[in-house]
Amino acid sequence: MFTEIEGDFLSGQKISEELGCSRTAVWKHIEDLRQEGYELEAVRRKGYRIKTIPDKISHNEISLGLKTETLGRKIHFEDSVTSTQKIAHQLAYDGVPEGTLVVAEEQTSGRGRLSRAWYSPKYTGVWMSLILRPNLPPAKAPQLTLLTAVAITQAIEEVTGLRPDIKWPNDILINKKKTVGILTEMQAEADKINSVIIGMGINVNQSLEQFPEELHSIATSLSIELGEKVNRAELIQTILMKFENLYQKYLQHGFYPIKLLWESYAISIGKRIIARTITGTLEGKAKGITEDGVLMLEDDQEVVHYIHSADIQIGSD
Amino acid sequence: MFTEIEGDFLSGQKISEELGCSRTAVWKHIEDLRQEGYELEAVRRKGYRIKTIPDKISHNEISLGLKTETLGRKIHFEDSVTSTQKIAHQLAYDGVPEGTLVVAEEQTSGRGRLSRAWYSPKYTGVWMSLILRPNLPPAKAPQLTLLTAVAITQAIEEVTGLRPDIKWPNDILINKKKTVGILTEMQAEADKINSVIIGMGINVNQSLEQFPEELHSIATSLSIELGEKVNRAELIQTILMKFENLYQKYLQHGFYPIKLLWESYAISIGKRIIARTITGTLEGKAKGITEDGVLMLEDDQEVVHYIHSADIQIGSD
Structure with missing residues (x-):
């Protein structure tokens, strides 16, 4: 994995000669590289230089x-x-x-x-x-x-x-x-x-x-x-x-x-949580999960609710 | 929905003239119709007749x-x-x-x-x-x-x-x-x-x-x-x-x-059945299904097994 490199400047003229394509084509390829995440420096009279190459994986x-x-x-x-x-x-x-x-x-x-x-x-x-x-x-x-x-x-x-x-x-x-x-x-x-x-x-x-x-x-x-x-x-x-x-x-x-x-x-266990389910909102203490992975919430009346699916908001301890 | 019809005979020559195509093309289309389920009668000197058309739906x-x-x-x-x-x-x-x-x-x-x-x-x-x-x-x-x-x-x-x-x-x-x-x-x-x-x-x-x-x-x-x-x-x-x-x-x-x-x-309820599951074979009496749709099988030791999925062979009453 490489991200920053110190490339040499290369003029658009030189690139077009070496690759045998027009200056317009060079410019177009430079733009393609930018789109792909290459960071390029363009300096008048010196040409282009690659500053960083995208952090691709293969x-x-x-x-x-x-x-x-x-x-x-x-x-x-x-x-x-x-x-x-x-x-x-x-x-x-x-x-x-x-x-x-x-x-x-x-x-x-x-x-x-x-x-x-x-x-x-x-x-x-x-x-x-x-x-x-x-x-x-x-x-x-x-x-x-x-x-x-x-x-x-x-x-x-x-x-x-x-x-x-x-x-x-x-x-x-x-x-x-x-x-x-x-x-x-x-x-x-x-x-x-x-x-x-x-x-x-x-x-x-x-x-x-x-x-x-x-x-x-x-x-x-x-x-x-x-x-x-x-x-x-x-x-x-x-x-x-x-x-x-x-x-x-x-x-x-x-x-x-x-x-x-x-x-x-698990961050939520033992803490006060608010659980928003499709059918309603419950508030209480997260007791843990069951053998099946279901969340147990004990409300303030000490009734334990079994929650299969919810958005959880974590409160204080 | 039509299945049997009484079509008139039509000679291959007539068909080829009317449609402006070769006799070979007529024969090919007749074969296509047969592939699609049309039943055709071919009688020498009389030509072709559609006996039944396929029972298509649309x-x-x-x-x-x-x-x-x-x-x-x-x-x-x-x-x-x-x-x-x-x-x-x-x-x-x-x-x-x-x-x-x-x-x-x-x-x-x-x-x-x-x-x-x-x-x-x-x-x-x-x-x-x-x-x-x-x-x-x-x-x-x-x-x-x-x-x-x-x-x-x-x-x-x-x-x-x-x-x-x-x-x-x-x-x-x-x-x-x-x-x-x-x-x-x-x-x-x-x-x-x-x-x-x-x-x-x-x-x-x-x-x-x-x-x-x-x-x-x-x-x-x-x-x-x-x-x-x-x-x-x-x-x-x-x-x-x-x-x-x-x-x-x-x-x-x-x-x-x-x-x-x-x-x-349900045909199997109350009858002796053999249930072949992924894990093994059970034999006994089909007692019915639970509230969840699970099959209850009572074996000869009067133990009730709950079967979620199986191939069932039905024996005698």
Whole structure:
């Protein structure tokens, strides 16, 4: 991963001679490079110089050195997609093997839970979808959201040294700001999962200016928190390794070992929360999660409510 | 719906003159008609005569006079598809409205539960997929399989006067032979159904010879049992009407009223059955279904087993 380089100046004349194309064509290619994220300096009489090259990743950077057995052994790598979930859904329906991964440098209409938009600008994040084929009933799928949160949290810790918190059910926060979103979807028969498609959106190398204004107070990236850029290919590899480890544990021993790990990272447990569900709003203390991954909220009358899905706002301890 | 007609003989020479094409072209078109299901008589010196025209249906035949509010208000009608489920999955993902119906005259790779093949020859059956968008958790999806079975059974009764039996979970039999298969699939988030895609395969007008040899003893069609052809467009309309009625009842009052209707048609309840599941084989008495649509089997030690998914073989009373 290279970002800043010290290129020599090269005149447009020289470029056009060496490449055997017109000055207009040179200018057009320079503009294309700018569109792709290259930062170019143009100085009169000296010519052009590359200042920074975009922080791209490649299929090979992810594949080479990847030590997993099944996850990411097959990678669909794309420069720009509408959403990696959409592509993964189609691949899953067409029968690709477990572990197939869709990675894109940019999503033009990435989305999260309940079809909410997810902002995924080019060359800055990890936007990917992982296809699994566990032999489980559909009711177990929420457990995989929690497993994914643990895998990503462990990977971020290992790669950056940062200490993320998990907010039930599908967010990862750093310093209370949203850094990661997880979207677990499935294709299933009435009583059997055919495929689970786990979308992961990780803000990695955005600067604060690269976030829309309205997200400044609620979202962040790993590089903002760390103060330096993070190698995205290494992060992807580490997530796949952590994920495979947890997933094998889960298939062998069930959800309990995952639940313990999840609780060790969970920010909301023990705190007062407000849970907004489709049917209404509940307020009380987050007691923990059940063996099935369902959130237990104890209200002020000490009645425990079981919450399958909600937006959570965390209050005081 | 027309099937037999009394056409006049028309010589190949006459046809080629009237249409201004070669005799070879006439012969080729005659072959095309045969491929499409027309039955043609060719008599020396007299020429060709159409004996029967294929029993096609059209988008209009289904739409005109359809009295539903939402189901089938939008119909994708195709002559030949790989499978209506595949098309419906894509439409569902792209956000078509609830009630959208995919109907095809032929499926070249129709399939049933657990990816088993479903034989769907041209112009003889009802091969269709209905898209629903209920606001339900994924665990409720099996109830919709049972609801669908009731809707189809009621429609067959009304259109043909035949009396079908439902075999848990997804077959409808007439005289103990399989006539209808149902495949309930879904696209869902971990805790919320995005769409349910219900595939229905109904053997309507096949003659016994049109079934593969190995299915003769276990499958049948409505026309074989009735002794006459059945109007497929009318059957589709009646299914949609019955379905909408039951579905509205279900969304308002839950599964209980559907459960009672389902039990009134169920062939296996009270009988000795063998249930082959993914994990093993159970034998005992079918006690009924739970409020959730799960089959209860009481074995010879009077232990009740709850079965979510299985192939059922029905024994004696």
